Amino acid sequence: MRITVDDELKTLVVEDAGVRSEIELYSDRAFEILSRWSLNIGWSRKYSYGFSWMGRPIIQLPDDLIRIQEVIWSVRPTVIVETGIAHGGSLIFYASLFEAMGAGSVVGVDIEIRPHNRDAIEAHPLSRRIALIEGSSTDAATLAAVRARLKLNDRVLVILDSDHSRRHVAAELEAYAPMVSPGSYIVATDGIMRDLVGAPGIPAAWDQDNPSVAAEAFAAARDDFVLEIPPRGFAETNLAALTYWPSAYLRRVR
Numbered sequence: 001m002r003i004t005v006d007d008e009l010k011t012l013v014v015e016d017a018g019v020r021s022e023i024e025l026y027s028d029r030a031f032e033i034l035s036r037w038s039l040n041i042g043w044s045r046k047y048s049y050g051f052s053w054m055g056r057p058i059i060q061l062p063d064d065l066i067r068i069q070e071v072i073w074s075v076r077p078t079v080i081v082e083t084g085i086a087h088g089g090s091l092i093f094y095a096s097l098f099e100a101m102g103a104g105s106v107v108g109v110d111i112e113i114r115p116h117n118r119d120a121i122e123a124h125p126l127s128r129r130i131a132l133i134e135g136s137s138t139d140a141a142t143l144a145a146v147r148a149r150l151k152l153n154d155r156v157l158v159i160l161d162s163d164h165s166r167r168h169v170a171a172e173l174e175a176y177a178p179m180v181s182p183g184s185y186i187v188a189t190d191g192i193m194r195d196l197v198g199a200p201g202i203p204a205a206w207d208q209d210n211p212s213v214a215a216e217a218f219a220a221a222r223d224d225f226v227l228e229i230p231p232r233g234f235a236e237t238n239l240a241a242l243t244y245w246p247s248a249y250l251r252r253v254r
């Protein structure tokens with residue numbers, strides 16, 4: 001594919017498999033095409049490794065954080081379970097929303113919580129809202145430790161951000177789905193992996209081996225969850241959201 005921006009004619013020219021189309025540069029379609037490339041190149045260049053939240057590195061696309069904030073505000077979970085802690089920035093992000101909302105706690109799971117990350121999370125002013133569990137997210141002992149943190153009337157939202165292989169995400173979906181409250185979501189992050197094939201260093205297998213494929217298969221096999229794009233809090237635009245999390249949000253419908 002060849003894409004040419006013509007700043008004089010204000011067009012985007014796309015040539016693909018012998019087909020040439022000319023698109024108005026200042027159009028939704030041109031924005032979507034250029035944004036897709038921006039997201040893909042940004043992933044390769046570690047764009048999402050350049051942010052922190054209240055002092056802790058957070059490895060996310062900021063657009064996804066605004067979107068999940070909209071979901072949290074509308075679902076009002078009392079507990080967020082997140083697999084994949086890394087430096088703890090996302091745990092602090094969710095805890096800070098709960099702090100502002102006046103209630104809620106976060107359960108973080110990671111196969112390896114490095115001592116300096118644990119120390120920083122435990123020393124953070126929001127640490128009283130956070131519980132850390134070390135272990136593989138699908139191990140029986142880990143799952144028992146997570147369940148032990150949940151109370152009968154909790155409204156639970158789950159975010160999967162650990163090992164992004166299709167197999168692991170599929171296993172996480174099976175294991176964590178029963179914890180999700182009706183009306184809430186389980187979110188399989190980073191499905192953008194499948195759109196990255198062809199970029200330098202990206203395995204061809206990511207075409208199928210990614211969280212979106214796992215989420216789509218899960219939704220197809222179940223009638224208690226639907227894959228959806230959550231309603232926006234504000235949308236005076238027709239532009240699709242920029243996201244690293246396509247086909248990610250599974251809502252429990254019963």
Ligand SMILES: C[S@@+](CC[C@H](N)C(=O)[O-])C[C@H]1O[C@@H](n2cnc3c(N)ncnc32)[C@H](O)[C@@H]1O
Pocket residue numbers: 057058059060083084085086087088089090109110111112135136137138161162163168
């Ligand atoms: C992408 S990072 C998480 C980023 C974090 N949520 C944030 O927003 O900053 C992925 C994390 O998943 C963890 N991980 C990998 N395999 C895992 C597994 N089987 N169970 C639990 N955590 C795992 C890694 O140790 C790593 O810290």
